[in-house]
Amino acid sequence: MSATNESLCQRILHDLNVIFKRDPQILEFDIIPIEDSVSNKSPVIHVDHRLGLESWCVRHLYQYIYHKFVDLRTANNRIGHDQINEWTRTLLLLNPDLTTVWSARKELIENGFIKVLTELRFSEVLLTRKPKSADNFAHRQWLLKYFMKSETLSDELITNELRVTLDTSSRYHRNYHSWSHRIWIIENLFNNSLDKLNCELMITKCWLESHVSDYSCYQYRQYLFQYIHKHFISITDNNSGVVSNEVKSNYHKLLKQELKLLNDLLVLYTDQESLFIHRRFILVSIDQWFANESTQLKESEKIFIKQQLSLSHSNNTSNQWHFILINRHIKYINCKLNWNLDIT
Known part of the structure; x- marks a missing residue:
């Protein structure tokens, strides 16, 4: 690296360190796409607890610090904690996937x-x-x-x-x-707190309603339902006591509320496959853990499917996809639950 670039990197590193010392409440960091440098102007930008670095200097800065850091680790040289903190902090700003x-x-x-x-x-x-x-x-x-x-x-x-x-x-x-x-x-x-788990279902429900296509959230909610069943329903069943009946009742209510949530969302977002997949999980859970409701559940699902089919009667592409999703849903629950739904 040339002496000019090395001097530049040292100045940038110094500017970053000064900012972190003066402002311990930094909220965000990002690389700002500016390809050309401006003479006598620092590429480090700091405004309202937000930190930015102009992109033109990233490669030079990264190479300079990375080589310094690797040389330090391989040679096992002793160096001050301040220097290691500054180097590692800047390296992670540029590339946070460096395990070493x-x-x-x-x-x-x-x-x-x-x-x-x-x-x-x-x-x-x-x-x-x-x-x-x-x-x-x-x-x-x-x-x-x-x-x-x-x-x-x-x-x-x-x-x-x-x-x-x-x-x-x-x-x-x-x-x-x-x-x-x-x-x-x-x-x-969480220390197996049922109240906290119920709170989690409420919080992620609000988040889900504004991120309907994010299937990772549905998977997380499925995990929550399974976790509650494993750690509370199954355990209290062994005691066959009043607590078991109360927990079961609340758990059944949560599953039914989830089904209602999906009913509402599938009216607004008919082309979201994640909603149908999550619905299948809830249906299977209710059928498996509350078998006495199987007949009622089957009839309510018939009504739901008929409502969905009425929404899909159109020639546009979106509704054609909706019709495909409905048929996939019918095939799945017929196979998984042996319901033999015949929607005509």
Whole structure:
């Protein structure tokens, strides 16, 4: 790298470090598509807790810091924590999928140089640019587990973590890593709280209504229904007590509410296959866990299908696809539930 470029990278690195020191409440980061540099003007932009970097300098900066970092790791040279923090922070801003760099930051945390809450905030900034970073979510899980070794997680911190997953899911639709992280939160931080699980169903229902095509959310809700059944219905069944009947009743109500939600959404969004697939899961769940309702469920599904067919009677492409979805749905439930529906 030329002396000019090296001097430029050092100046950019210095500007970034100054901003992080002066503004610990940075909310977002992104690369701004500006291909040509302007003389005597820093490519680092900082406005209202938002941080940006002009794209023309990214390649030079990344190569400069990456080579410095690799040389440090391979030669096992001793260098100050400040320098490692600055290099790794900038590398992750440019590329958050560097596992070795995340490992270096874990070492800084274990050595007490970076606080866990500070690192969680930095990780969230990175997610605003790369909301589907598996390494970032894995790092957040490590941070939370490390924090729990010495302190108790507050409800506020757990709530914030749930908020982060919805934010990343909104930024990148069908974000598998984001919803998987939310499942990890339930399994590790919820302590089998039925109230919190019911709250999750309510929160994600509101989110789903504005993200109807995001099938990852449907899969997450299916996980919630299965989790509740496994950890509460099956267990209380062994006791055959009043609590079991109450939990069963509430669980049955949740499934019926989900079916009603799908009824309403399928009137507005007739061409969304995700809605039909999720509906099949709910139908199978009700039929499997509340077998005494099979006949009533079958009749109500006949009414639903007839309503859907009436909506599909058109020659436009969208409704032709709708008709295909209806027929797929009929074939599936006939095969899975042995209902032998004959809709004419």
